Amino acid sequence: MIYNEEFETLPREVLEVLQLKRLQQVVQRVYHTVPFYKEAFDKAGVSPNIKSLDELRHFPFTTKNDLRDNYPFGLFAVPMDRVVRLHASSGTTGSSTVVGYTKRDIENWSELMARCFFGAGLTQNDIVHNAYGYGLFTGGLGVHYGIEKLGASVIPMSGGNTKRQIMLLQDFGPTAICCTPSYALTLAEQGEAMGIDMRKLKLRVGILGAEPWSETLRKQIEDALDITAMNIYGLSEIMGPGVAMECAEGKEGMHVFEDHFLVEVIDPATGDVLPPGEEGEVVFTTLTKEAFPLIRYRTRDLSRLIPEPCVCGRSLYRLERVMGRSDDMLIIRGVNVFPSQIEDVLVGIDGLDPHYQLVVNRQGTLDTIEVKVEVNDRLFSKADEIKTLQKIEQKIIKDLKDFLGVTAKVKLVEPNSLPRFEGKASRVIDNRKF
Amino acid sequence: MQVEQISIFLENKPGRLENLTRILKDANVNIRTLSVADTSDFGIVRLIVDQVAEAARVLKDQGYTFSRTSVVAVEVPDRAGGLHDILDIISNAHVNIEYMYAFVERSGRNAVLLFRFDKPDEAVNALHSHNATVLSGDALYSL
Numbered sequence: 001m002i003y004n005e006e007f008e009t010l011p012r013e014v015l016e017v018l019q020l021k022r023l024q025q026v027v028q029r030v031y032h033t034v035p036f037y038k039e040a041f042d043k044a045g046v047s048p049n050i051k052s053l054d055e056l057r058h059f060p061f062t063t064k065n066d067l068r069d070n071y072p073f074g075l076f077a078v079p080m081d082r083v084v085r086l087h088a089s090s091g092t093t094g095s096s097t098v099v100g101y102t103k104r105d106i107e108n109w110s111e112l113m114a115r116c117f118f119g120a121g122l123t124q125n126d127i128v129h130n131a132y133g134y135g136l137f138t139g140g141l142g143v144h145y146g147i148e149k150l151g152a153s154v155i156p157m158s159g160g161n162t163k164r165q166i167m168l169l170q171d172f173g174p175t176a177i178c179c180t181p182s183y184a185l186t187l188a189e190q191g192e193a194m195g196i197d198m199r200k201l202k203l204r205v206g207i208l209g210a211e212p213w214s215e216t217l218r219k220q221i222e223d224a225l226d227i228t229a230m231n232i233y234g235l236s237e238i239m240g241p242g243v244a245m246e247c248a249e250g251k252e253g254m255h256v257f258e259d260h261f262l263v264e265v266i267d268p269a270t271g272d273v274l275p276p277g278e279e280g281e282v283v284f285t286t287l288t289k290e291a292f293p294l295i296r297y298r299t300r301d302l303s304r305l306i307p308e309p310c311v312c313g314r315s316l317y318r319l320e321r322v323m324g325r326s327d328d329m330l331i332i333r334g335v336n337v338f339p340s341q342i343e344d345v346l347v348g349i350d351g352l353d354p355h356y357q358l359v360v361n362r363q364g365t366l367d368t369i370e371v372k373v374e375v376n377d378r379l380f381s382k383a384d385e386i387k388t389l390q391k392i393e394q395k396i397i398k399d400l401k402d403f404l405g406v407t408a409k410v411k412l413v414e415p416n417s418l419p420r421f422e423g424k425a426s427r428v429i430d431n432r433k434f
Numbered sequence: 435m436q437v438e439q440i441s442i443f444l445e446n447k448p449g450r451l452e453n454l455t456r457i458l459k460d461a462n463v464n465i466r467t468l469s470v471a472d473t474s475d476f477g478i479v480r481l482i483v484d485q486v487a488e489a490a491r492v493l494k495d496q497g498y499t500f501s502r503t504s505v506v507a508v509e510v511p512d513r514a515g516g517l518h519d520i521l522d523i524i525s526n527a528h529v530n531i532e533y534m535y536a537f538v539e540r541s542g543r544n545a546v547l548l549f550r551f552d553k554p555d556e557a558v559n560a561l562h563s564h565n566a567t568v569l570s571g572d573a574l575y576s577l
């Protein structure tokens with residue numbers, strides 16, 4: 001089912017004409033309204049007078065660091081009186097990234113989300129249980145507005161409180177659920193533990209995303225809940241969920257809404273643009289965003305484009321399931337965490353050195369993170385009692401939870417027992433299999 | 435009057451304690467007694483040794499995290515009720531014991547109790563006023 005027949009099935013050459021027109025506008029606009037872009041374009045020696053889509057490859061990239069450097073509103077391209085909404089990624093103060101939306105941005109986002117839901121087979125007759133977190137995270141409200149736009153009924157459940165979620169899944173009889181894949185499995189397992197046959201619920205579709213997941217996990221979820229599980233893609237910097245979405249007909253690769261986002265895949269080492277079909281880092285340029293446009297934003301997500309036509313009839317290229325990231329950002333239960341943020345928390349605690357290691361595992365259906373921290377003389381000289389050390393462990397756990405929203409296990413280890421690095425450290429051991 | 439003990443942080447995994455005792459053996463340091471407090475992840479080994487300074491030096495060289503802490507050593511007759519008599523004094527003085535351990539002297543007549551108190555001075559005063567035998571460092575290390 002295609003929500004916006006006109007724009008989702010544009011012949012390639014017509015789509016490219018539309019993309020060029022929109023790209024020309026956005027490049028001109030950021031050049032004249034955002035000092036960061038003027039400086040970056042001038043420094044790279046590129047003119048904002050773009051004549052072809054091909055010229056984009058010469059433009060400089062925008063990175064997460066650029067977003068941080070311009071915290072909070074430095075990259076906004078409209079005055080604040082036109083901004084109607086702010087969202088932010090998780091992070092300690094200063095390292096989080098803030099995104100803004102105009103009224104029209106919200107309308108476009110809602111439409112793209114409606115495209116996602118309609119494409120997944122939902123209509124106004126559906127009741128949608130939205131278990132994405134509401135708040136600064138884009139997941140909750142992004143999904144919410146999309147469901148309302150579609151005209152379906154939304155249950156604004158948000159995250160947590162699993163038992164109550166299961167109760168409402170039984171009582172309200174939603175036909176679709178939106179959450180992270182790992183939470184879908186948690187609901188299934190918890191429900192089973194409560195003696196409920198989760199396959200007998202009215203649920204028939206799951207719109208799952210915000211963290212990498214595998215085909216194996218998809219089958220597990222589909223079996224456990226007796227639903228069709230669909231993969232949705234997005235990132236708050238670009239818009240939030242709804243940048244790309246699988247269609248029910250093909251269910252293989254997520255259609256990128258190319259009338260709003262120009263997608264490139266690059267070699268993460270050289271920055272060169274790769275031909276469609278080759279695997280590399282995904283880069284987006286927003287074509288219609290007003291408040292927070294981004295030019296060539298490096299997502300760090302590794303994937304490839306599928307240029308072949310899809311059985312559903314959409315002309316939009318598909319993005320293959322994202323299986324990894326080109327840097328060491330971790331996504332733990334849908335929450336983005338950088339090792340550097342964990343480091344910030346650790347060094348903020350008196351007596352701790354930034355010698356640490358992060359071990360990520362998947363236990364059953366939930367991601368777990370263990371933070372190994374070295375004990376040192378300063379810490380130990382204060383007292384030689386178990387309870388003192390356990391208090392420090394508790395303090396680390398609490399600060400990680402308070403600042404990053406991550407529930408971690410903390411393990412104190414002997415000094416010099418963790419690897420030291422020359423140059424770029426790799427402090428993460430990710431044992432998860434996607 | 436307190437005596438010095440060495441407390442060492444160790445991870446709870448095979449070979450860690452063995453590595454520690456080898457270092458002390460090579461330095462010719464004799465362990466009078468020890469206690470191990472453990473959690474699933476880590477432990478604290480507390481040692482009474484004959485040469486505190488030498489033990490500290492080699493442990494520092496080997497990169498261990500340790501501290502030199504004070505405990506109170508009390509000598510009691512090795513008979514039924516020996517420990518209880520001391521705990522009775524401590525309890526009446528409203529002093530809390532953070533941890534304790536003990537060993538029997540070579541002669542077999544006496545035992546030595548090692549205490550970490552929350553209020554060591556009050557504990558020592560109470561012990562003295564009840565004529566308990568509180569050992570000095572020199573007396574303890576050379577036992």
